[in-house]
Amino acid sequence: MEVDECEETTLHDVNMEEEMRKKQQQALEEAYDEDDGMPGGAQRVQCAQQ
Template sequence: MKGRLFVEFNVEFPEASALSPDQCRTLEKILPRKARGQLTDMELEQCEETIMHDVNIEEEMRRRQYQRQQEAYNEDDEDAAPRVQCAQQ
């Protein structure tokens, strides 16, 4: 589905006193600037909440390969010509 994707992260930052001034400057360079505005109520109503799950890439690739093999097998069955049976006289 085409649309805008909003991802919300809950990040626990260390206390400011635990960071050196150099570390603070580095974080400011890496992280995006603080957002100026919030989403409107209408934009929030159009959002769909979802839950992300960890995926085992190797297992997912094996599952997809198996699925493709099954689809190819099923296509072969569909394309097969009807079998002719001999009638006994």
């Protein structure tokens, strides 16, 4: 490979356990955020009877 075709990068050590905890926490926060977007909070709607 020629030098012109390369890109310089920096590698960092990763703590996988910490990253998984962060991902789980973020998923929980996103689930709560979805509830906040609904008027009156998350409520179930029942079908009208005919």
